[in-house]
Amino acid sequence: MFHELHSVLAGRGYPNTKIEGIYYWLWEIGKNFSLYSNQGKFGSNKLFIDAKIGDLAKVLSAIKGVIPPENGATKNQKFKKFGARTKNFVTGQLVHEGLRFQFEDADSANKFLNVCEDFANKGLAAAAEMAFLYEQVATKTTSRQTIVSTRVGQNKFREKVIRYWKTCAITGCNVTSILKSSHIKPWACSDSLEKLDAFNGILLTPNLDSLFDLGLIAFTDEGRIMIATELSTEACQSLGISSEMQLRKINTAHIPYLNYHRERLFRDKLLG
Structure with a gap:
C-alpha cells in the first residue's frame, strides 16, 4: 500500500x-x-x-x-x-x-x-x-482457462457479497449454505468490474432469489420491495412475501444496479 x-x-x-x-x-x-x-x-x-x-x-x-x-x-x-x-x-x-x-x-x-x-x-x-x-495488453487464454477464471471470479463475488450482507438481505436468515448471492445487474450484462462488484450483489433465500431473478420483485432506491402485479395475494402469502419487506441496508453504490434491475428486468416495467 x-x-x-x-x-x-x-x-x-x-x-x-x-x-x-x-x-x-x-x-x-x-x-x-x-x-x-x-x-x-x-x-x-x-x-x-x-x-x-x-x-x-x-x-x-x-x-x-x-x-x-x-x-x-x-x-x-x-x-x-x-x-x-x-x-x-x-x-x-x-x-x-x-x-x-x-x-x-x-x-x-x-x-x-x-x-x-x-x-x-x-x-x-x-x-x-x-x-x-x-491497461495492460490482454494475453490469449484457452477455453479452459476462461472457465476456471470465471469460476474463481464467481467464488470471489460470493465471498464479497456474504461479507457485506452476512445474512439474507431481507429476512435475516443466517443459514449461509442455502443463501444465493445473486447479481442485481445480471452477470451476462455486466462488464468485468461489475461482475466482481459486491454492490452488484444481494444475498437472498432461494425463493426470494428466484423471484428477483425472474423480475417478479424489485427494490426502490430506498430498499423497499416492489411486487409484480401478476403475483396474486394468495401467491404472495404462499411465497412468504409482503409489501412491508425491504432490504436491511442500502449503500449509494447499490443504487445504479437496483435502477438497472427495475428498468430492464422488473416484470411490471417490461409489461407496462
Missing part, C-alpha cells in the same frame, strides 16, 4: 486546503472537480472522489495498481464539495458521500490523477480513453 499521496499531490501543484480539524485535505484538480485526501500518523493513503460520479469511478477502478472502494460510499460531513448526499437515519441530516481509492505505488496514483484531470477538463470519454491506454 502506498502511503505518500500528499507528496504526489503537492508535487503536481494542485491548490489545496486543510479541512477544519484533522486528517482531511481538499485538492482542486480542475475548475469543477475536487478530491479529498487523508493525512494521519501513518501517512496519506486514501483519495476520495464524489460518489455522484460513479461512471468515473468505474473507469478509475480499471487502472492497474488502483485499489477501488470495496465498501461502497464513505459518509463524511467534511466532504462538502461533493454532490452525493444521503440522509442519516439517526439524525435526519444529509451527509456527503465519497468513494475511497487507494494505490499500490506512486505510478498508479499519478495515472489515477491524470485520468481525473482529463475528466475535469475534457469529460468522461477522454478520461476513459486515457485509462484504456494504461
Whole structure:
C-alpha cells in the first residue's frame, strides 16, 4: 500500500486546503472537480472522489495498481464539495458521500490523477480513453482457462457479497449454505468490474432469489420491495412475501444496479 499521496499531490501543484480539524485535505484538480485526501500518523493513503460520479469511478477502478472502494460510499460531513448526499437515519441530516481509492505505488496514483484531470477538463470519454491506454495488453487464454477464471471470479463475488450482507438481505436468515448471492445487474450484462462488484450483489433465500431473478420483485432506491402485479395475494402469502419487506441496508453504490434491475428486468416495467 502506498502511503505518500500528499507528496504526489503537492508535487503536481494542485491548490489545496486543510479541512477544519484533522486528517482531511481538499485538492482542486480542475475548475469543477475536487478530491479529498487523508493525512494521519501513518501517512496519506486514501483519495476520495464524489460518489455522484460513479461512471468515473468505474473507469478509475480499471487502472492497474488502483485499489477501488470495496465498501461502497464513505459518509463524511467534511466532504462538502461533493454532490452525493444521503440522509442519516439517526439524525435526519444529509451527509456527503465519497468513494475511497487507494494505490499500490506512486505510478498508479499519478495515472489515477491524470485520468481525473482529463475528466475535469475534457469529460468522461477522454478520461476513459486515457485509462484504456494504461491497461495492460490482454494475453490469449484457452477455453479452459476462461472457465476456471470465471469460476474463481464467481467464488470471489460470493465471498464479497456474504461479507457485506452476512445474512439474507431481507429476512435475516443466517443459514449461509442455502443463501444465493445473486447479481442485481445480471452477470451476462455486466462488464468485468461489475461482475466482481459486491454492490452488484444481494444475498437472498432461494425463493426470494428466484423471484428477483425472474423480475417478479424489485427494490426502490430506498430498499423497499416492489411486487409484480401478476403475483396474486394468495401467491404472495404462499411465497412468504409482503409489501412491508425491504432490504436491511442500502449503500449509494447499490443504487445504479437496483435502477438497472427495475428498468430492464422488473416484470411490471417490461409489461407496462
